[in-house]
Amino acid sequence: MTDIPGAMRGAVDLAALAARSRRADSGLATIDEAAFQELAQQSLQRPVVIAFVSSASPQSEEIAREIESAAAAVGVTAAACDVDAQPAIAQAFQIRAVPAAVALVGGRPAPLFQGAATREQIDEVLGQVVAAARQMGAAEGLGEPTGAPQAEPEPPLPPLHQEAYDAIERGDMDAAEAAYDKALRENPKDADARAGRSQVRLMARSRLADPQAVRAAAAAAPDDVDAQLAVADLDVLGGMLDDAFGRLVDLVRVTFGDDRERVRARLLELFDVVDPADARVLRARQALASALY
Known part of the structure; x- marks a missing residue:
């Protein structure tokens, strides 16, 4: 697990630029505060998973891509937050190290994991996110993770x-x-x-x-x-x-x-x-x- 590093004032972080480029190539959106507000509102209809990453942690980048792939399989929106570029968002979620992931379901934050995670573990927590979203009526367009046990159909809303x-x-x-x-x-x-x-x-x-x-x-x-x-x-x-x-x-x-x-x-x-x-x-x-x- 990699501690969140500080940034030298005025320095150009080439590693961070390269990391953002890799995320752009993969299609995973990197959020700022304004984009985060939009995702928080979107989570009232469909859950959102945010992967917290850093250019100093290649492992966090790999897990972010796994999260993107697993989330796409079930219709969950995925995004990345670069803790070096957006320290305020990381602090708001009490992220002290990367890799880490947080879900937004019905406008409410839910920590998922901090540290390394396998694809099976990611699928498992996304299954829990999907189940919670269904219970809250915020599950527009969702499916189930590959290999995850099929949940019982949720009862209809009142x-x-x-x-x-x-x-x-x-x-x-x-x-x-x-x-x-x-x-x-x-x-x-x-x-x-x-x-x-x-x-x-x-x-x-x-x-x-x-x-x-x-x-x-x-x-x-x-x-x-x-x-x-x-x-x-x-x-x-x-x-x-x-x-x-x-x-x-x-x-x-x-x-x-x-x-x-x-x-x-x-x-x-x-x-x-x-x-x-x-x-x-x-x-x-x-x-x-x-x-x-």
């Missing part, structure tokens, strides 16, 4: 959940939200509907956002509630949960009245996008309670 999923597929976020709202009126304890509604709202708010412009606006106006809410949305989509939650908890501490309630409500909605057992959510809930009381 009618209103299926209605929401169909609306997402055709890009009608208002209709999807309405379907989830109806499901919650019928059953206020429907956690899947609540999470789905929060994900749809997040996707609708962020789908046309320019990440650079949003971040610049937030940096220029730290007291602008709307600007801070917008950048927190991008951080959640990018997997930078601690940054997003910490930003909004800090905002709760310095706002009052309607503004404070808006920030609190958005933070609770963003919690719903993530696995409720995620340690970052649990920490942020405690911090929010402290900030409020």
